[in-house]
Amino acid sequence: MKSCLLTILFLHCAAFTFAQNTPKVYRAKNGSNISKNIPYQEQYQFDQFKPGKVYFRNGRIANALLNYNLFYGEIEFIGPQKDTLLLTDQNFMDSIAVGSEIFYFLPKQGHVQEIKNYGKIRLGEKLVLTVLDNERESAFNHYSATSAISNYKTFSNQNGYQWMKPTDKVVFKRKSDYFFIDKNQRFYIPTKAILLKLYRDNNKEIITYIKEENIDFSKQPDLMKILDFCSSL
Structure with missing residues (x-):
């Protein structure tokens, strides 16, 4: 009996650990506003906008409430009208601190978070919501997975997150890419x-x-x- 209980406890813990380590998957229907299909807090890396600092190359420092947007792959700030805005003048910035986390700007890629500083090299991580697959509508409104990349187009734009066909669903998950960053802020795969x-x-x-x-x-x-x-x- 004791052995049976231990086995059940082990299986329960293993299942919990697997659930904790499994990347979250989100589904959104094409043609809809994807940002409304995914919980607001889960569109960002941090559960809320945090006090942060933007460090410019000329020595200027700007304070703002900041968060990392997983759709855009960039830092956003809360503007004077309480709306969320993307940072501009990225090429004039040295680094960005969101709470205790440091980010650097990689042109055409967005912001990369410093995971650890090893002196000569820093390890950086870029976390984004990426397309895992799409689900094409089949009979009786059931959805089946298909990996045809040609079925979808980019969704990232200043007017929201849109897909192309209202009859398809799109599947997203969080994905990390890593970079070496040298002292001159040059990035290497x-x-x-x-x-x-x-x-x-x-x-x-x-x-x-x-x-x-x-x-x-x-x-x-x-x-x-x-x-x-x-x-x-």
Whole structure:
């Protein structure tokens, strides 16, 4: 009996952990305002707009209530009329602090959050709501998944989040992309070749470590592990 109860408890905990680690998936009908189909708080990285600072390259600092919009992939602020607005003059900004979190601007990509500063290199993460798949309407209003990329168009625009056909549904989930950021705020997609270029004086040790630890450059824990090692050399 005791063994049975322990088994049930283990399965319950495992199911809870799986649910906690499973990325949230959102569905929205094409032609509708997607922002109304996804809870407002879940359209942003933080549960509320936080006091923050925008640091400009000329030394000026602007204070504002800020949050990171997962649709646009950029920082928004609350304007004088209490509406949410995207920041302008991005190329004149050095960095943005939202609470204790630091963001940098990557042209044509949006804002990238600093995960950790390793001295020579920072690890950055860009979190967005991306298209997982779309669901084409079938008989009796049931929806089946299809991966035809040609079925959908971009939704990001200044007038809202719109899709193309009112008879289809679109599926979104949160997705993270990672970057190495050097001291000059140049961004690099993490690869073995880039890492060896950035730490050219320690290539032999790094190559050995990558092989021994089987480093996967697409996974955050592995990126943190290899950067911890590189910063210790």
